[in-house]
Amino acid sequence: MTSATTRPTNESPSKAAAVDEGERERLDTAVADLQAGATTWAALTLAQRVTLLRAVRTNVAAAAEDWAVTAAASKGLDARHPLRGEEWLSGPYAVLGYLDASIETLSRLASGRNPLDGVRIDRAPGGRTRVHAFPLTGIDRFLLSGFTGEVWLEPGITPNAARAAAGLAQRTPTASGGVGLVLGAGNVTAIPVLDVLYELLAHNRTALLKVNPTQDALVPVFKRALAPLIGPGFLRIVRGGPAVGAYLTGHRDLVHVHITGSAATFDAIVWGTGASGARRRRESRPQLKKPITAELGGVSPIIVVPGRWTDADLAYQAEHVATMRLQNGGHNCIAGQVVILSEDWDQADAFRAALRRAYANAPERPIWYPGSTSRMELASDAYPDALVLGDRLLVEIDADDDASALQSTEYFSPVLGVVSVPGTGQDFLDAAVAYANDELQGTLGANLLIDPATEKALGAGFERAITALRYGSIAINGWTAFGFLTPTLSWGAFPGNTIQDVGSGIGVVHNALLLDGVERSIVRGPFRPLPRALPIVNGGGRFTILPTPPWFVSARTGAEVSEGLTRFRANGGVLGLVKTLARALRA
Structure with a gap:
């Protein structure tokens, strides 16, 4: 970052x-x-450590409101700002979720069980072991229906070896x-x-x-x-x-x-x-x-795989892309920065138009992070023809433009670029993966949007392309920030960096199952929200109860829903959850 x-x-x-x-x-x-x-x-025994973590959880729950309000104020978001909910989700909510998952892991170890007991493990391409690390609880299956998460281990690590090493330092x-x-x-x-x-x-x-x-x-x-x-x-x-x-x-x-x-x-x-x-x-x-x-962050791609999208699909995924860039004012290591489109997609112009609207219509907010204004100026100097949309820049790279600054500079501010590569279907996907791997700085996270029919048509070729993406976190029909917030997934750069060439960093964090030999984590989400996620209109896609997710910058009730979900995570309470879900349906 x-x-x-x-x-x-x-x-x-x-x-x-x-x-x-x-x-x-x-x-x-x-x-x-x-x-x-x-x-x-x-x-301390493992049981004593569990007791300690429970005490920390109690304190974090008690401090949650003060935490979120203080953080929002420090970023210039007052009590009425529609994006103040970001500070609930990216602060106390994330920590409470991590504590819950860690308490479960240590409790299992303390009772002589393995952290991976009951967790589905199978094989991923290239001799990898895949741990299906999300969802692991009933409430996550319900509230975040349609989303799943996997941790892929480095090639050569067997399922038995994964189980034997799970727990890391808590094994000794x-x-x-x-x-x-x-x-x-x-x-x-x-x-x-x-x-x-x-x-x-x-x-x-x-x-x-x-x-x-x-x-x-x-x-x-x-x-x-x-x-x-x-x-x-x-x-x-x-x-x-x-x-x-x-x-x-x-x-x-x-x-x-x-x-x-x-x-x-x-x-x-x-x-x-x-x-x-x-x-x-x-x-x-x-x-x-x-x-x-x-x-250490990087320049994150958003690969948009061409397909046959409805007008509602175009608008929803354009809002999705705008969120990837504009959440937290763009001051995120994992903010999407380069949208990769197909120059042969017959809906490319329609998607560009939808993206301009979504990017321009997102709520304005302060550019608060030190140095971000100067980085905006660097982008303006490199791309004087960029669209200025309120407090943000949209850089649409044409054939005669030099994309090198956009590819190599993590702007850490509201600067979004759009590039094109040729092809459709598998040809496009392979070209886009190669572009992301070879042209963009860093290996922290990559995002990919694909409709269910196109993913089904690509078959095994789709999984081969995902395997070829050299990123530590990959989100398919999601944003990699979902992986950041999911405690049982890992967070960090793709392995292989050194102090001589550090790239997006060295090592991983989060990883509440305490897995050894992590290579990457993969999030898979629904292409369409409720009600278009219903099977009768979804074309074989994933079902979800979520309409516009609360982390979208376009979610009208995102602030209230984010606060409600955090309070539920902290203290439980069915009535509060029902009210939160009712607000979510109005997003």
């Missing part, structure tokens, strides 16, 4: 003199507390992983908390969380929500700018760094800055002397 996460400017940890003596003492004390906490964590709970540093994201409020939890559960590491300055207002909320982890020394939360980050990345008692941010920030941490940093990189002499994992 392109962000302003800490960017060290010193050339070695010893040169972090910008942190004064009092600040160093405060940070050293926090690290020492976490070292003691690591010993305590290693002494007494083996301490030491103390890790989490450099928190600045754009989505659940990310720092989810990263801390993954440190504890996947690696048995206590965590020092340095929040991004954009989330300073949420620190009191985080401290209340995570008090059960702070008290025993499993977590410390600190604020600070680049000097604090530089001091901590070089701290000898921190054994690991995890960052959600930009590749430029990653490189500054690993190699240093300026001429000396460039020299270290050439010589493969990193200044960072400890392991690092990262989630």
